[in-house]
Amino acid sequence: xxxxxxxxxxxxxxxxxxxxxxxxxxxxxxxxxxxxxxxxxxxxxxxxxxxxxxxxxxxxxxxxxxxxxxxxxxxxxxxxxxxxxxxxxxxxxxxxxxxxxxxxxxxxxxxxxxxxxxxxxxxxxxxxxxxxxxxxxxxxxxxxxxxxxxxxxxxxxxxxxxxxxxxxxxxxxxxxxxxxxxxxxxxxxxxxxxxxxxxxxxxxxxxxxxxxxxxxxxxxxxxxxxxxxxxxxxxxxxxxxxxxxxxxxxxxxxxxxxxxxxxxxxxxxxxxxxxxxxxxxxxxxxxxxxx
Amino acid sequence: xxxxxxxxxxxxxxxxxxxxxxxxxxxxxxxxxxxxxxxxxxxxxxxxxxxxxxxxxxxxxxxxxxxxxxxxxxxxxxxxxxxxxxxxxxxxxxxxxxxxxxxxxxxxxxxxxxxxxxxxxxxxxxxxxxxxxxxxxxxxxxxxxxxxxxxxxxxxxxxxxxxxxxxxxxxxxxxxxxxxxxxxxxxxxxxxxxxxxxxxxxxxxxxxxxxxxxxxxxxxxxxxxxxxxxxxxxxxxxxxxxxxxxxxxxxxxxxxxxxxxxxxxxxxxxxxxxxxxxxxxxxxxxxxxxxxxxxxxxxxxxxxxxxxxxxxxxxxxxxxxxxxxxxxxxxxxxxxxxxxxxxxxxxxxxxxxxxxxxxxxxxxxxxxxxxxxxxxxxxxxxxxxxxxxxxxxxxxxxxxxxxxxxxx
Numbered sequence: 001x002x003x004x005x006x007x008x009x010x011x012x013x014x015x016x017x018x019x020x021x022x023x024x025x026x027x028x029x030x031x032x033x034x035x036x037x038x039x040x041x042x043x044x045x046x047x048x049x050x051x052x053x054x055x056x057x058x059x060x061x062x063x064x065x066x067x068x069x070x071x072x073x074x075x076x077x078x079x080x081x082x083x084x085x086x087x088x089x090x091x092x093x094x095x096x097x098x099x100x101x102x103x104x105x106x107x108x109x110x111x112x113x114x115x116x117x118x119x120x121x122x123x124x125x126x127x128x129x130x131x132x133x134x135x136x137x138x139x140x141x142x143x144x145x146x147x148x149x150x151x152x153x154x155x156x157x158x159x160x161x162x163x164x165x166x167x168x169x170x171x172x173x174x175x176x177x178x179x180x181x182x183x184x185x186x187x188x189x190x191x192x193x194x195x196x197x198x199x200x201x202x203x204x205x206x207x208x209x210x211x212x213x214x215x216x217x218x219x220x221x222x223x224x225x226x227x228x229x230x231x232x233x234x235x236x237x238x239x240x241x242x243x244x245x246x247x248x249x250x251x252x253x254x255x256x257x258x259x260x261x262x263x264x265x266x267x268x269x270x271x272x273x274x275x276x277x278x279x280x281x282x283x284x285x286x287x288x289x290x291x
Numbered sequence: 292x293x294x295x296x297x298x299x300x301x302x303x304x305x306x307x308x309x310x311x312x313x314x315x316x317x318x319x320x321x322x323x324x325x326x327x328x329x330x331x332x333x334x335x336x337x338x339x340x341x342x343x344x345x346x347x348x349x350x351x352x353x354x355x356x357x358x359x360x361x362x363x364x365x366x367x368x369x370x371x372x373x374x375x376x377x378x379x380x381x382x383x384x385x386x387x388x389x390x391x392x393x394x395x396x397x398x399x400x401x402x403x404x405x406x407x408x409x410x411x412x413x414x415x416x417x418x419x420x421x422x423x424x425x426x427x428x429x430x431x432x433x434x435x436x437x438x439x440x441x442x443x444x445x446x447x448x449x450x451x452x453x454x455x456x457x458x459x460x461x462x463x464x465x466x467x468x469x470x471x472x473x474x475x476x477x478x479x480x481x482x483x484x485x486x487x488x489x490x491x492x493x494x495x496x497x498x499x500x501x502x503x504x505x506x507x508x509x510x511x512x513x514x515x516x517x518x519x520x521x522x523x524x525x526x527x528x529x530x531x532x533x534x535x536x537x538x539x540x541x542x543x544x545x546x547x548x549x550x551x552x553x554x555x556x557x558x559x560x561x562x563x564x565x566x567x568x569x570x571x572x573x574x575x576x577x578x579x580x581x582x583x584x585x586x587x588x589x590x591x592x593x594x595x596x597x598x599x600x601x602x603x604x605x606x607x608x609x610x611x612x613x614x615x616x617x618x619x620x621x622x623x624x625x626x627x628x629x630x631x632x633x634x635x636x637x638x639x640x641x642x643x644x645x646x647x648x649x650x651x652x653x654x655x656x657x658x659x660x661x662x663x664x665x666x667x668x669x670x671x672x673x674x675x676x677x678x679x680x681x682x683x684x685x686x687x688x689x690x691x692x693x694x695x696x697x698x699x
Contacts, residue, residue: 003520007513014510107336116340118533120567127543127572127698138544211509212533212567216336216376220509252513260504260514261476 006135007256011249013141016148017210019244021203021221022228023152023237024196030172030235031192034084034095040222041103042197046072046204047213048110051119061121061205062143068201076197080190103218110215121208144206151202155195155237168192172235231271233284242282246270326367327396327633329354330389332410334402337377341532341563342402342612346424347372348602349616350399356597357624364627371395375406382406386413396633399619402612404428404447404478405506411439420638421660422623424615428478432659438635439660440642442619444581444651445668446661447479451487451527451579453670454553457682457691458525459494465693467524467550469499473514473538474529475506480555483579484529491527499523508534515541525551532557536567543572543698550694553577558673561608565676573673575695580671582614582651583680585688589648590621607677618649 025039036042049068053059059067083102087094125139159165170178171188179185207213207221228247232239250270251263258266274282331350334343354368362368371393375382382401389395390413398414400407400423407426414421415438422440427447431439445452458467470491474484481503492498500521504514511534518526519542526549528538535557542552558564558578565573582588584595584606594617595606625648627633630641646655654662670682674689681691 003516006516006520010512010516014512111336115344116336117344117563118341118567120536122569127540127569129544129546136545210512212536214336214340216338216340217509220507251510255504255513256517260502260508263508264505 002134003256004253007252008249009135009137010141011252012245013137013145014210014252015245015248016145017141017203017206018224018228018248019241020144020148020151020199021207022225022232022240022244023155024199024203025225026229026232026235026237026240027155027199028193028196029229030237031168032080032084032091032095032189033175034087034091034099035226036099036196037096037222037226038099038102038106038218039196039200039225040218040220041106042072042076042200043204043207043221043225044213044215044218045106045110046201047121047208048114048119048204048215049201050205050208051114051121054121061123061209062147065147065202065205068205069198072201073194073198076194077190079197080193084193085186085189103222107215107218114215116214116216118212118214119208120212121205123209126209140206140209144210147202147206151199152237152241155199158195159237164188164191227271229281231274231281233281236281236283239281239283324362324365326369327363328369328371328393329397329399330371330373330386330393330395331399332375332382332385332389332401332406333372334377334406335372335374337375338531338533339377339402339406341560342425342610343374343377345610345612346402346616348598348610349424349613349618350620352594352598352601352613353617353620353624355601357620363624364631364633366396366633375401377402377406379406379409382410383413386410390414390417390419397623397635397638399616399623400424400426404431407431407439408434408478411436414438418635420623420626420635420642422619422642424619425612426479427662429482430478432661435659437643437658437660438639440622440656441660441662442622442649442651442654443615443662444654448482448486450483450555450668451553452490453668453682454527454577454579455487455490455494457670458491458496458551461693467496469497469521469523470525470527471500471518471521471523471549472498472527472529473500473502473504473518474555475508475531475534476503477506477529477531480529480531483555484527487527496525506531511537512541516545518542519545519547522547523549525549525553528552528554530554530557532560532564532567536564539568539572539576546698548695548697551575551577552695553579553670555579558678559611559671561610561678562604563610565673570676571699573676573678574699575673575692577670577672577681577691578678579668580611580678580680581668582611583669583671583678584609585680586650586652586686588650588652591650594650614650618651621649622647622654 021043028036050061050064053064083098129136129138167183167188171185228243232243250267254263254266354370373385375385398419402425404426407423411421415436421438427441472484474481515538535554558576626638626641630637646653657663669680671678672681679688680686
């Protein structure tokens, strides 16, 4: 029983990290209706930027976010302007191809600059822990979870307490109607893409401290992140958080109760069961096809 | 001055024979002294990319050496590498293309049993000899292929035998009572763990925990927690490098201090491993190893000096993967001399008889390519920031640290 509780706690803490990484992906889908297959590569890029600062300036990985998040925000805006905005027709399908090409490009550049060897971010808190009822909780997961709460809280505030957030939500609900009431949807899309990419940098830092990574790590990441946002409901920030927690807690408990081999399977059984009952995901909005 | 007709005829015959050896199959030798290409599929990206790069270094160094000596039976050698991204599908495509499109004269093996198994079915189909440095799992030999040759001192399943002998040789009051096992479901790691488990159970060491996890897993924390909760005296782990690092970190986080930790791969990666877990945290961690930079084996001193000159670093930083790849070249060089040919059929025949000297020690091969009569796999342990041989005593440069010191 102790082991199950420990696995659940671990699942919640690591689930927060995945929620952070998935939040940008779901935001981008919500605003632009594009599936950013390159989001995993952007997370890995964020981890590498922190790694470069750590290696050259010995900068603490969390502190490096003060540099990497603005850089990644600007990169996101540029990527949106250059690669996404020109897609005028069949955006959902074409965006998959374009962002996949983007992912391959990022992987190639990272492989050239950093080689394909696995690397890891180092910090004092990666192995330091404190004891609660006989279980040692690692500081890095606590810090990661706190960062997740901080950034997701800021995103919620921005979305629901600012006029720009109102513009984003209007664009998410109905792009054409938002344009009619004077929202500059192109500007909203560029900034939302930048915000999504900046959150990838934040997720990348925690991912990089808790996992060894290399330029090819994005393949596994994106498959997990896409699963999370599908379960949570495409475009729903709250859904991404809940789905990430369900995924990680389920996997960790299955690992210790049954077998690591069944961890993914059990989660996918839950995913399919939920999608049968709610095809739009936990918090998604049901969209009817036009007749 | 008129040339004798016989000389002209001989020259003409030579030209004709050169034109005739267009070499689109394994049975045809390239023209004498013509440069040849050796094809290899390497994991230059993906999970095995660290090992793939190390193999490339070993192959390149051997090619440099053989060319400096005048080539392989006079043929200058160039290496052609293609990236398989650590994928079992891509490795098949790569060897197919190397053989049929690039028409390479010889092929060398990729990294891991996982990739060697599908690759070997392709190379065997085309009649190529397949000397390989890193595919030694039982499934490799269970295929019954006559063309495969695993160039390491022992079959993979025996890698932890030295470790089990060491544990069982301890005085009864020090000998561990329980062991926890966790391994990838990989043909390289799991056979080692399973054999160690059966030997230790037979020796009276109880199994506290045994878990098999998918090779494609990327998160090992919950799994490591199970090992921690077993409170076993020793942790025996079938890992590649990323999970090897993850286990060490979780053990530290949870203040779990087993008397001994051994990992099948990871701690053998020299500085790379120390950088990831922290040099101080490596103390006492063990790994099975068939090669060390200080071994007095055939050509080893030359290899280590040349390696450091070419790639930099220190002797202790040289990956065992590079040494294994270099050994593949050594074996092929000797087999070619023995057969007086680089024809694949002749090489296969030659490799099935006799003993070959390598920087890992002498070795020969049985009918399915399993190494025979080698020196065996030793036990290496991190002590004072370096991985050194500690068992058996005949090769040890220090006594094993047991129990392992607590985490700093």
